[in-house]
Every structure is written in structure tokens, then in C-alpha cells.
Amino acid sequence: MKSKYVVLLVVSVIAILAMVWLSGSINxxxxxxxxxxETPQIDGEDQYxxxxxxxxxxxxxxxxLKTKESGEIHDLLKEYPQLPILWAGYGFAKDYNAPRGxxxxxxxxxxxxxxxxxxxxKTGPMPTACWTCKSPDVGKIIERDGELEYFTGKWSKYGAxxxxxxxxxxxxxNETSELRINVQYVNRGLKAAGLxxxxxxxxxQKRSLACATCHSExxxxxxxxxxxxxxxxxAAVVTFPWHYGLTSEGMEKYYDExxxxxxxxxxxxxxxxxxxHPGYEMHLTGIHGQKGVSCADCHMPFTQEGAVKYSxxxxxxxxxxxxxxxxxxxxxxxxxxxxxxxxxxxxKTQLHIIAMxxxxxxxxxxxxxxxxxxxxxxLKAIRQDIRTGQWKWDYAVASxxxxxxxxxxxxxxxxxxxxxxxxxxxxxxxxLAKYGVMNYSAPDFDDKAVSQxxxxxxxxxxxxAKLQFKRTLExxxxxxxxxxNVWNQDAYKGVDNETAYSKNVNGIHVxx
Ligand code: HEC
Ligand code: HEC
Ligand code: HEC
Ligand code: HEC
Numbered sequence: 001m002k003s004k005y006v007v008l009l010v011v012s013v014i015a016i017l018a019m020v021w022l023s024g025s026i027n028x029x030x031x032x033x034x035x036x037x038e039t040p041q042i043d044g045e046d047q048y049x050x051x052x053x054x055x056x057x058x059x060x061x062x063x064x065l066k067t068k069e070s071g072e073i074h075d076l077l078k079e080y081p082q083l084p085i086l087w088a089g090y091g092f093a094k095d096y097n098a099p100r101g102x103x104x105x106x107x108x109x110x111x112x113x114x115x116x117x118x119x120x121x122k123t124g125p126m127p128t129a130c131w132t133c134k135s136p137d138v139g140k141i142i143e144r145d146g147e148l149e150y151f152t153g154k155w156s157k158y159g160a161x162x163x164x165x166x167x168x169x170x171x172x173x174n175e176t177s178e179l180r181i182n183v184q185y186v187n188r189g190l191k192a193a194g195l196x197x198x199x200x201x202x203x204x205q206k207r208s209l210a211c212a213t214c215h216s217e218x219x220x221x222x223x224x225x226x227x228x229x230x231x232x233x234x235a236a237v238v239t240f241p242w243h244y245g246l247t248s249e250g251m252e253k254y255y256d257e258x259x260x261x262x263x264x265x266x267x268x269x270x271x272x273x274x275x276x277h278p279g280y281e282m283h284l285t286g287i288h289g290q291k292g293v294s295c296a297d298c299h300m301p302f303t304q305e306g307a308v309k310y311s312x313x314x315x316x317x318x319x320x321x322x323x324x325x326x327x328x329x330x331x332x333x334x335x336x337x338x339x340x341x342x343x344x345x346x347x348k349t350q351l352h353i354i355a356m357x358x359x360x361x362x363x364x365x366x367x368x369x370x371x372x373x374x375x376x377x378x379l380k381a382i383r384q385d386i387r388t389g390q391w392k393w394d395y396a397v398a399s400x401x402x403x404x405x406x407x408x409x410x411x412x413x414x415x416x417x418x419x420x421x422x423x424x425x426x427x428x429x430x431x432l433a434k435y436g437v438m439n440y441s442a443p444d445f446d447d448k449a450v451s452q453x454x455x456x457x458x459x460x461x462x463x464x465a466k467l468q469f470k471r472t473l474e475x476x477x478x479x480x481x482x483x484x485n486v487w488n489q490d491a492y493k494g495v496d497n498e499t500a501y502s503k504n505v506n507g508i509h510v511x512x
Contacts, residue, residue, distance in 0.1 A: 040177050047174035048136045050167035051491045057168075057177075059305065064167070064313040067101030068494075074098035075500040081451045082356040085363055086390060088455035089266030090274060091115075091126070094462055097500055099400055102166040102315055106134045107495045110474065117465035118156035118473060127236040130155045132183065133214035136169035137162040137486070139182030147184060148225045151235035159473065160480035163487035165495075171210045179206045186213050189240025207294035208280065215279035215295075215399065216240060217251060219260055246281040248395040248413055252388065261387075266456055268366035269376075270383035273391045279399035286406030293329075301325045341404055348396075348403035351414040355393045358421035362386050364442035364454070365428040372435040382424045382431070389420025463501045 046052040054061040076096050077083050087093040091114035100108060109115060109130060116125045129151055132138055141158060142150045150158075173180045180198075181187070186209070187197045198209050220236035227233055241260075244250035252273070255261075261271040283289040288298075300311045301324035318325035319341065322334045330337055366382060396402060396413035403410050432440055445451040452459055481487035 040174060042174045044174070045140070045485075047169045048140050048164050048167070048486075049488055049491075050136075050164065050169075051488050053168045059303075059308070059310045060168075060313045063303075063310075065103065065491075066314040067316065068103040069314075070101035070316055071104055071494075071498060072100070073498045073500050075448075077452075077500075078448045080353075080356060081445050081448045082353075082360040084448065084451040084455040084457070085267065085360040085445050086265075086356065087263075087272075087274070088363070090263040090272070092274065093452065093455045093457060095500055103492075104165065104495060106131075106163065106165040107492075109134050111466075111470075111496070111499045113462045113466055113501065115155060116462075117469035118154065118159070119469075120473070121157050121159070122154060123156055124154040126155045127151070127220060128153050128155050128157055129220045129236045129238050131158060131162045132238050134166065135162045135164050136167050136182065137164050139169060142183065148223065148233070148235045148237070149227065151220075151223070151237045152225075152233045156473070159477040160484075161486060163477070163481040165492070166214070170213070179203075179210050181210070181213050183213060183238075185218070185238045185240065189216075189218075189242045192240065193242035193246060204292060204294055207296040208283070208289075211295040211299075212280035215277055217276050217278035217281060217395070219255070219262070219276075246278075246284060248278075248392055251278075251395075252391055265363055265386075267454065268363040268383065268386060269370070269379075270363065270366065270386040270390075272387060273394075275391065275394035275398040277399040278395055279401060279405070282399055282402040282409055283405040285409040286404075288405065298325045301328070344403050344407050348407070348410055348414070351411060351418065352393075352397055355389075355414050355418040355421060358418055358425060359386065359390050359393060360445055360451075361442045362389070362421050362424040362428065364445075365425060365432065365440065368437065368440055368442070369428060369431050369435065372432070372437055374431055374435060378431055382427050385420045385424035385427070389417045389424065391417075392420065393417030459501075467502065 040053065040056045042052050042056070050061065050064060074097055076098055077093075083096060084093040087096075091112075095113035097108070097112075114126070115130065116123075118124060137158075138150070141161060170182060171179055187199075190197055198206065201209055218238050218240050221239040223235045223237050225233055225235055241251045241254040244253045255273055260273070262274040263272055264270070265272050280295075283295065296311065298318040299315050300313060301318075301321055302309050303312045303324065312321065312324070319338060322338065326337055327334065362382075363386065366379060366386070369379065369382075392413045394417075396410045396417065399405075432438075443454065445454060449459065478487070478489065482489050
């Protein structure tokens, strides 16, 4: 009897001790959680430098810094030499690479041959709007100068002031650390589409909308305005074309209605729309988007470190983190699931290449028709087919991940893009015949250098001008940014080394 009570007593004491220990551990976790949501106290100007956030959020910072590991250049013009033909007369024909980690976003923009070789604060060729998706510093400038002043002028205007790559202040409030957006055009786009603003959206929606700021389709809307001295100025304002919905058809209708064209193709004179990267819009149409899975669920999986759970800020291919990104919901083996993803990529690539080939031939055949005397009136419907076809093809692939995010919508747009290209080519056969040209076959475009020549580009000259810019004006920008405490150069070691046109642009120029 007695011993029974002793056992009971001992068991109770053990249970009580265990509970005390457990509650202590829970309190510890609570404390950890509180520490995470504690007001970070990062002052106004300092918030734009991600290294200033490090002392409050070392795990988020160090994982963010790891986006540096994805720095390799993958030259897409080399992989797909059709592209310089499709984009003849537009910057993308000069230089176009697959996306790299966020660490490089700003430098990729500065290094790209697309942004040319400015000589001072007024030379272009690109507008200030180009910085918008590259840096948190944009929020600072908009607050200081006003949105319309920010969107006025050439990108070189802010070369010494916009220096930090996509970072904490793009997505987080510096006082509460809550998710936020620091540009207004997102809410204007959501409103145009009849959707709730960022602030009114649910927490799960914000985990995607934080990416939609940049991974979306947009154009630069020409806007006339008067500054406070009454001087008339022209701004190019980043605008989401979502007024008729978030589909390729809705956006094309909007662009047609406002008479927007990004450029006239130099070979065919077709009025072309360049898709940016409708990643958010495509994602919404896929099964994961429809089931409410957010971008962060796959690209920023939770990571456990001792008692601390945090979001992995190394935004990258989720195929590198499948155990944390996919296996939380899926039951098949990682290798089986990966094989399904690769198969989707292969299917997309097959149609992708067919559509590009036909579009490139349509441009070149139109060029031939112009050469032998076809009139603009005769070419009108053909150029319209090319415009629609190229838009659908570009819309399908420009966001890079769409083959997985939304395979059906990707293949549908590619098939329709190809259909329009084929319609143009059929019309061209009879038009060329009318001018006595039979069995015309477009010149080869199976090499980047060859198709850049067909697009009228002088590659060596572009590279030389760019390297001159990097030796002079860019060095000056860097110096000023460090002096003005805008930028911590040490946090960006090695950011500058790789481009598609030259290895180690700061050391000896090695031609690639
Ligand atoms: C591209 C957007 C983006 C950037 C850039 C970014 N974050 Fe986050 N961050 C998120 C998202 C999304 C979450 C998940 C939020 C949630 O669900 O509450 C998050 C979560 C957090 C949290 C909450 C705890 C956690 O880990 O879930 C902290 C703290 C944080 N981030 C700090 C930082 C710091 C510091 C930086 C810069 C080094 C940074 N973030 C850069 C999007 C971003
Ligand atoms: C302020 C703009 C901005 C925001 C916000 C942003 N991105 Fe990006 N993202 C970019 C740019 C620009 C690049 C391309 C960088 C380069 O090529 O140098 C990129 C590249 C990427 C890549 C390719 C990385 C690689 O290693 O290949 C992924 C994946 C990605 N972003 C996902 C996201 C997700 C998910 C979110 C939201 C949590 C997000 N991004 C928010 C601008 C942004
Ligand atoms: C269900 C998981 C999942 C969701 C949700 C998701 N992605 Fe992805 N994403 C992937 C996978 C898988 C890939 C293909 C990666 C590869 O090719 O290695 C990818 C590719 C990408 C790429 C191209 C990266 C590159 O270097 O080619 C970007 C950019 C991207 N996603 C951004 C986003 C954005 C923005 C969202 C939300 C609007 C999102 N993703 C939602 C899984 C997801
Ligand atoms: C938050 C849960 C969740 C996460 C995380 C998630 N999935 Fe899914 N996935 C789903 C749901 C739900 C479906 C729809 C099918 C269903 O209801 O069973 C789905 C469907 C799929 C399909 C079949 C649909 C199609 O498009 O063919 C594939 C393949 C897939 N997921 C791959 C992945 C991969 C790869 C990852 C990681 C990069 C991932 N998923 C992450 C929930 C998730």
C-alpha cells in the first residue's frame, strides 16, 4: 500500500518537474517569437541598407545574403538565337539572361547592354522606371522627390543614389517588420482589376503580393505633369495593365485600347508588345495558385534551427529545397516529383521553340515583302497577327517559372502564339507570290552573332561603350554612394564580376 503511494508521489513529482521544464521551454519559444516581432528600430535612411537589419534578424539576413550563390550567367540569346530577330530594334536583342539571385538584381540592370552607356545624369537610353524592381532605395527617392519626379528622366539620374539590391525594405516595414509594399503602383493595379488593396488583403495573399510588386506584367505609362515651378515634364510611370483582368487577352485588349506599343520591330515594322514577367498573374491560374498556395510557401520555406523557426530568405529554385518546399504537402518521393517538373519543362520547351521559329520567320518574310514592294496596307493584317502572336508567346515564357506554375496556361498561350505566327506566314506566301517571289526561305538564325547582325546591332561597339561607362561613371557613382553612406560596398563583394559579354569586367576584359 505504502509503496504504491511512494510510486505515485514520485511519478507526480516527475510529472510536475516535466511540466515546469516544458512551460519554461514554451516561454523560451515565446520569448524567441517576441524577439522576432520586436520593433526593429531601424532608422529612416538606414532601412534601405539590408546589412542594417542584420543585428535584429541574423537568420533572415544571412539567408538573404545566400542569394549570392545564384550568380552564374545563363545567356538566353545564345540559347535561343531567334530572340534578337523577335526583338530587333529593342534593348532585349542586345543582352538577355536568365534571372539570378536577388543579390544581383541591381548589378544585372547596370551591367546589361540594354541600359547602355550613360555619360552623365541626363543620358540614357533607359528611363528611371528601370530601377523600380531592383532596389528598396526607390521607395526612399519617391518619398523625397515625389512619385512623378522619380519617374521623370533617364536612369543615370539616380545612379549614385540607388545602390542596394532587392532587400528587406522592399518587403518589410522598418518599424513593425510587417509585410508591406513601398511603391504605390501595385495598389493602383489591384484597384483597376477590382481587387482589394495590399493592406486589405489576407496574410496569405500578402505572401504572394510581396512578390507581385516586381514579378508582374507592367508598362511605362507616359504621363505629362507640372512640377511646383510650373515646368511641364514627361514621366514614364510603371503601370499594371490589369483593367480587363489578369489574362493575356485582357492585357492585350487594354494595350490596344490605350494604343500602347513597346517598339516597332526593325525587320518587319510590326508594332510589338514586350511582355515583362507576368509571374504573379500566371501563378494565379495554376493549380497551386487556385488552391491558395503562396509564392513564399515554395520559395521561402520555413526552416527550423533549434527552437527557432524562420522563413528561408534565400529565394531560389524550390527544387533545391524540396524537403521543405514540397514535401510539406506532397507524399510521392522527391525524385518522382522532380521528374514531373522536368517533364513539364520539356513539354513547354518543345512548343516554345516552334513558336519562336515561326515568329522569327514571319518577321524576316515580312522584311522580304517590304523589300520587293509590298505596301503598309497589304502588310497591316500580317503585322497585327505578328503582334498578337508574339505577345502570347512572350506572355507564356517571360516569367521563367510558368511552365511549372501554370502549365496549361503556358501551353495554351504558346499554341495560340504559334497559330497567329502561322496565319501571318500563310498570308505572306501569297503576298510574296503577288510580287513574284516564290519559295522564299528566310536566312538562317541559328547563332546569336548572326541574328544580332540581322537585327542591325554592332555587338563590339556596344560592349566597348559599356566598359568605358564602367571604368568611369559607374566608379564615380560607387564612390559617391559610399561617401554619402547610402551603400556598404563590403556587403556586395564580387557582385560585379560576371556578364554575358565579358568575364570579370573590372579586371582584365576577357571577351566571351
Ligand atoms: C521579397 C520580399 C522579402 C524580402 C526582400 C525580405 N523578406 Fe522577410 N519575409 C518575407 C515574407 C514573405 C515573409 C513571411 C511573412 C509571414 O508569413 O509572416 C518574411 C518573414 C520575415 C520575418 C518574420 C519571421 C520569419 O522568418 O518568418 C522577418 C523577421 C524578416 N522576414 C526579416 C527580413 C530581413 C531582415 C530581410 C532583409 C535581409 C528580409 N526579411 C527580406 C519577404 C521578404
Ligand atoms: C523589388 C523587386 C522584387 C521583389 C519584391 C521580388 N523579386 Fe524576385 N527578382 C527580382 C529581380 C529583378 C530578379 C532578377 C535578378 C537578376 O537576374 O539579377 C529576381 C529573381 C528572382 C528569382 C530567381 C532567383 C534565381 O536564383 O534564379 C526568384 C526565384 C524570385 N525572384 C522569386 C521571388 C519571390 C518568390 C518573391 C516574393 C517573396 C520575389 N522574388 C520578390 C525582383 C524582385
Ligand atoms: C508550388 C510551388 C511554387 C509556387 C507556389 C511558386 N513557385 Fe515559383 N517556381 C517553383 C518551381 C518548382 C520553379 C522551377 C524552378 C526551376 O526551374 O529550377 C519555379 C520557378 C520560379 C521562377 C524562375 C526561376 C528561374 O531562375 O528560372 C521565378 C522567378 C518564380 N518561380 C517566382 C515565383 C513567384 C513570384 C511566385 C508567386 C506568384 C511563385 N514563384 C510561386 C515553385 C513554385
Ligand atoms: C501548401 C501545399 C503545397 C505545396 C507547398 C506544394 N504543393 Fe504541389 N500541389 C498542392 C495541391 C493542393 C495540388 C493540387 C492537386 C491536389 O489537390 O492533390 C498540387 C499539385 C501539384 C502537382 C500536380 C499538378 C500539376 O500542375 O500537374 C505537381 C506536379 C506539384 N503539385 C508539384 C509540387 C512541387 C514540385 C512543389 C514544391 C516546389 C509543390 N508541389 C509544393 C499543394 C502543394
